[in-house]
Amino acid sequence: MNFHDSEKLSAMLQQMGYLETERKEQADLIIINTCCVRENAELKVYGNLGELKRMKQNNPNLVLAICGCMMQQKHVVEKIQRSYPFVDLVFGTHNIHRFPELLNNASQMEGLLVEVWDHEEDIPEDLPVQRKFSSKAFVNIMYGCNNFCSYCIVPYTRGRERSREPEKIIEEVTNLANAGTLEITLLGQNVNSYGKTLDKEIDFADLLTLINQIPGIQRIRFMTSHPADFSEKLMDAIANLEKVSPHIHLPVQAGSDRILKAMNRKYTSDQYLKKIELLKTKVPEIAISTDIIVGFPGETEDDFLDTLDLIRKAEYDSAFTFLYSIRTGTPAANMEEQVPDEDKMQRFNRLVELVNEIGLRKNLSLIGKTMPVLVEGISKNNANRLTGRTDTHKLVNFDGPEYYIGKIVPVKITEAKTFSLLGTLEE
Numbered sequence: 001m002n003f004h005d006s007e008k009l010s011a012m013l014q015q016m017g018y019l020e021t022e023r024k025e026q027a028d029l030i031i032i033n034t035c036c037v038r039e040n041a042e043l044k045v046y047g048n049l050g051e052l053k054r055m056k057q058n059n060p061n062l063v064l065a066i067c068g069c070m071m072q073q074k075h076v077v078e079k080i081q082r083s084y085p086f087v088d089l090v091f092g093t094h095n096i097h098r099f100p101e102l103l104n105n106a107s108q109m110e111g112l113l114v115e116v117w118d119h120e121e122d123i124p125e126d127l128p129v130q131r132k133f134s135s136k137a138f139v140n141i142m143y144g145c146n147n148f149c150s151y152c153i154v155p156y157t158r159g160r161e162r163s164r165e166p167e168k169i170i171e172e173v174t175n176l177a178n179a180g181t182l183e184i185t186l187l188g189q190n191v192n193s194y195g196k197t198l199d200k201e202i203d204f205a206d207l208l209t210l211i212n213q214i215p216g217i218q219r220i221r222f223m224t225s226h227p228a229d230f231s232e233k234l235m236d237a238i239a240n241l242e243k244v245s246p247h248i249h250l251p252v253q254a255g256s257d258r259i260l261k262a263m264n265r266k267y268t269s270d271q272y273l274k275k276i277e278l279l280k281t282k283v284p285e286i287a288i289s290t291d292i293i294v295g296f297p298g299e300t301e302d303d304f305l306d307t308l309d310l311i312r313k314a315e316y317d318s319a320f321t322f323l324y325s326i327r328t329g330t331p332a333a334n335m336e337e338q339v340p341d342e343d344k345m346q347r348f349n350r351l352v353e354l355v356n357e358i359g360l361r362k363n364l365s366l367i368g369k370t371m372p373v374l375v376e377g378i379s380k381n382n383a384n385r386l387t388g389r390t391d392t393h394k395l396v397n398f399d400g401p402e403y404y405i406g407k408i409v410p411v412k413i414t415e416a417k418t419f420s421l422l423g424t425l426e427e
Contacts, residue, residue: 001158001187002068004129004138005096006033009067011128012100024055027062029103034068036153039325042070049084056086063107065089067096071116072157075328081112092116093158097124120144120159125168135374135406136183136219137176141169141207142197145189147226149253150264150331151296151324154189161190163197166207170214177216182408183374184211186222192229205237212241218408219374219391223249228266230275239282246283247317247393250276251291255310256303259296262335269310276314287317287362287392294351295324295344297335304347311354317362317392318419319355323348356418363394363416370426371396373411375404395420 009031010020021027032048035041045066056062064087070076071092080087089106091099094117106113120143131137144159145152173184186207188194194204204222211220220243225234227250238244250272254260257268279286292307311319323344326333371390379385379397386400388411397420398411404425415422 001140001189002033002035003132004140004187005068005093007129007131007138008096008127009033009099011130014130015128016100016103029063029065030055031065031067034066034070036069036073036076036157036327038322039327042076045070049087053084053086063088063103065091065103065106067091067093067099069093069153069157072118073153073329077114077116081114085112087112090114090116094118094120097127120162125164131181133376134180135376136185137181138185138187139169139172139176140164140188141186141191141204141222142188142194146193147190147228147266148264150262150335151293151327153327153330156329158189161193161197163194165198166195166200166202166210169207170210173211173217174214177214180216180406182217182406183219183221184217186211186220188222188224190224190226190229191222192225192231192234203231203233205231205233208234208237208241208244212243217243220244221247221393225250227252227272227275232278235275235279235282238279238286245391245393246285247287247289247391248279249289249291252310252314253291253293254296254299254303255307256299257306259299259303259306262298263293263296263332269306273310273313285392287394288314289318289320289393290314290316291320291322292351292355293322293324294348295339297324297332297339298337299324299339299347304351308351308354311351311358315358315362316355317394318359321348321351321355360416360418363418363421366394366413366421367416368413370410370412371423372408373398373423374408375400375406377405378402390421396423397421398423398425400425 032045034045052064066087071090077090080090089102091102102115142163144161145155146161148155191204194207195202225248252272253263255269373388373390373396375386375388379387385397387397389395396411410426411423412426413421413423
């Protein structure tokens with residue numbers, strides 16, 4: 001979501017005549033687009049501001065702006081005002097469309113300009129977007145969240161759930177297809193609840209069916225899905241719509257029913273696993289990834305063992321694993337029995353070991369298979385190799401000419417690692 005917001009900011013700047021530079025020392029304007037889901041992300045922001053202070057002292061004309069989810073929190077804005085007065089502009093998630101005007105105003109005044117809306121208005125349509133990839137694109141289908149998981153700050157920073165009109169989504173995807181985009185990723189805090197705020201009968205499976213009919217698009221991905229709203233109708237859409245990729249990110253967060261209830265996740269571990277089992281029956285080739293939080297307040301060793309047990313049963317292809325961090329303003333921040341850091345870390349290491357073990361085993365099973373790979377660019381670790389992803393979202397590196405970038409090509413898997421695959425191009 002933040003990556004796509006940055007694409008919009010880049011496009012607005014481009015329309016204003018700005019040119020992008022990879023060297024901070026050359027910049028007239030630096031924007032930090034923040035995320036507040038995890039504590040580490042916030043700490044990085046403050047660390048970067050320390051470096052930018054020195055740059056500002058060396059170049060008083062440098063404009064510094066901070067936006068994104070962190071700025072929707074009053075205590076964060078107050079800290080910026082108090083500790084980082086050299087910042088020029090602060091704005092939030094609800095008024096990103098006003099960025100050009102805010103930047104112009106901030107450039108003509110002394111001191112810090114702050115404009116953070118505390119509520120969402122109508123969804124701004126037709127904002128420009130500077131796509132980072134020619135062959136794939138992100139498309140927002142909704143904004144905000146109504147779930148209020150007890151550890152999560154998103155409903156307070158992104159606002160309540162609002163779905164875009166399907167006609168607007170179809171128009172955007174059609175334009176992308178006409179421009180040569182092969183793969184789209186539909187974005188929402190909980191795509192499974194798409195359509196609930198609209199005055200028409202449409203749900204997420206219906207939207208996938210409409211997008212599946214658009215010529216030119218070859219792959220449809222989406223994230224993120226909330227397990228409580230993951231319906232059999234949606235499973236059938238994944239199984240039957242040929243352009244919908246056989247991959248789903250389905251965050252479980254924990255395997256203990258007691259912890260899931262405290263998290264306000266609205267499902268049990270058994271309900272979750274039954275949905276996984278049904279999905280695998282309908283889509284045998286499905287790849288499943290997840291999010292897991294370690295050390296939620298009150299988590300015991302037995303609770304953690306329940307999580308490990310669920311992971312063994314679900315057999316995830318990959319998982320994003322996190323140490324629980326207190327998010328000011330969430331119910332979990334005030335819960336008693338905060339888990340000691342040493343216990344969190346010890347459990348985290350055991351969790352990662354299990355996740356990686358299963359992920360490697362799944363990848364090893366792919367050796368010898370030929371898979372379609374959308375080539376995204378040059379490998380970061382080897383300038384002589386191309387890199388891309390399969391329709392199951394596996395990262396594949398292989399030797400090949402650069403003119404394959406942006407195309408879907410067949411690659412035979414020859415070697416498997418924990419987080420990636422190696423292959424050879426099949427001409």
